Amino acid sequence: MACCQVRTYGGEPTGRRQPFSIDTIRLLGYRDVRLGRMNLNYGVNEMNCNQTKPSIVLVGARAVGKTTIGRKLAESLGFAFCDTDELIRERAGCAIADLVAEQGWPAFRALEREVLVGCVERESTVVATGGGAVLHLDVWPQIKRRMLVFWLTAPLAVVRARLEADPHSASLRPSLTGEDVVQEYERVLRQREPLYRDVADRIIDCDALDSDRIVSDIMKILVFS
Ligand SMILES: Nc1ncnc2c1ncn2[C@@H]1O[C@H](COP(=O)(O)OP(=O)(O)OP(=O)(O)O)[C@@H](O)[C@H]1O
Ligand SMILES: O=C(O)C1=C[C@@H](O)[C@@H](O)[C@H](O)C1
Numbered sequence: 575m576a577c578c579q580v581r582t583y584g585g586e587p588t589g590r591r592q593p594f595s596i597d598t599i600r601l602l603g604y605r606d607v608r609l610g611r612m613n614l615n616y617g618v619n620e621m622n623c624n625q626t627k628p629s630i631v632l633v634g635a636r637a638v639g640k641t642t643i644g645r646k647l648a649e650s651l652g653f654a655f656c657d658t659d660e661l662i663r664e665r666a667g668c669a670i671a672d673l674v675a676e677q678g679w680p681a682f683r684a685l686e687r688e689v690l691v692g693c694v695e696r697e698s699t700v701v702a703t704g705g706g707a708v709l710h711l712d713v714w715p716q717i718k719r720r721m722l723v724f725w726l727t728a729p730l731a732v733v734r735a736r737l738e739a740d741p742h743s744a745s746l747r748p749s750l751t752g753e754d755v756v757q758e759y760e761r762v763l764r765q766r767e768p769l770y771r772d773v774a775d776r777i778i779d780c781d782a783l784d785s786d787r788i789v790s791d792i793m794k795i796l797v798f799s
């Protein structure tokens with residue numbers, strides 16, 4: 575029986591974070607929680623002992639595959655799935671592009687913040703976030719106390735191609751700056767990369783792999799007892 579969950583922080587005493595190995599931690603069905611060697615030195619944060627299974631949050635740039643991977647990962651884990659953009663659409667009662675056109679990005683970000691805060695209490699859930707969810711700096715410490723955060727990355731060319739090919743891009747991903755969406759992509763990504771890095775417990779380089787392969791790679795990281 576599980577008694578307590580632990581969360582490890584990868585990183586050096588300097589504060590510079592590194593991806594760490596959570597392979598040795600039985601995060602799911604954890605009868606026996608052990609810490610990787612490096613983590614012993616760098617701090618352990620006890621998580622809520624009543625929580626049954628730690629939820630997983632996916633962050634990353636637009637069109638990197640958070641929704642696609644998140645849905646499949648949830649299925650593989652037997653977890654619930656939720657998507658913050660979907661919840662925002664439900665609350666707004668319209669497409670993201672219409673919300674932004676009518677009320678502007680601040681209205682979208684306000685709803686996004688509410689939805690993110692609502693996700694903090696979710697158990698046994700995979701949460702796919704929107705590309706800008708990391709902008710809500712004050713919410714992430716709460717999220718990180720209870721959930722594992724995976725940052726999905728892929729080469730710029732791969733993501734740009736998906737962004738252009740995705741028929742949902744127009745309604746899901748209106749321009750953030752007034753520039754062409756593909757043009758602004760690289761600059762926005764550069765600005766946000768430190769934020770993704772800062773919240774991430776683990777970085778998943780999706781490269782141009784198919785989604786089943788990415789899910790199976792993530793499943794291998796999560797060790798079952
Ligand atoms: N591994 C993959 N291989 C090929 N196509 C993919 C892969 N992952 C996602 N896609 C495609 O890329 C597009 C964007 O994927 P998805 O909507 O999952 O991205 P996202 O990260 O959730 O984007 P957003 O930040 O806007 O929510 C979709 O058309 C999806 O089918
Ligand atoms: O990168 C962003 O800021 C966004 C990404 C999408 O997932 C949506 O959340 C919305 O279009 C904003």
Ligand SMILES: [Mg+2]
Pocket residue numbers: 640641642657659702703704
């Ligand atoms: Mg998405």
